[in-house]
């Protein structure tokens with residue numbers, strides 16, 4: 001008989017996780033740090049390749065995570081409530097997947113043990129973005145992408 005100890009993301013609800021467990025769920029894809037455009041008629045959200053000015057385009061990590069809300073007031077700070085209510089997270093996002101009752105993806109670092117896999121498997125936004133500092137708001141529509149939803 002072979003026994004497997006279930007990891008915390010399979011046994012705990014999001015609201016029961018410690019802060020370390022919560023933070024470890026982020027796969028570092030950077031997708032939530034892209035600007036989105038909302039269709040005013042349908043309410044549908046479209047991702048662009050225009051990244052928040054604080055996103056490091058190489059590591060796909062925030063350059064000032066502790067002060068992000070102060071520096072970027074529109075930054076979405078996740079908690080169990082905002083995960084469920086936000087439509088700004090891609091379907092691949094670990095928080096969204098768990099909130100929807102899905103398992104973590106096979107390429108997730110906690111599952112595969114490799115933090116680089118999200119880059120090699122084209123999950124992260126590395127090398128695909130342009131900073132919002134260089135794009136005029138009138139040009140945002142030209143940057144809508146269909147890599148993911």
Ligand code: SF4
Nearest residue numbers: 026027029030032093
């Ligand atoms: S989309 Fe989700 S998993 Fe990816 S960086 Fe944002 S919070 Fe982390």
Ligand code: SF4
Nearest residue numbers: 033052055062068075
């Ligand atoms: S402030 Fe940081 S975490 Fe927030 S959207 Fe920008 S890069 Fe992402």
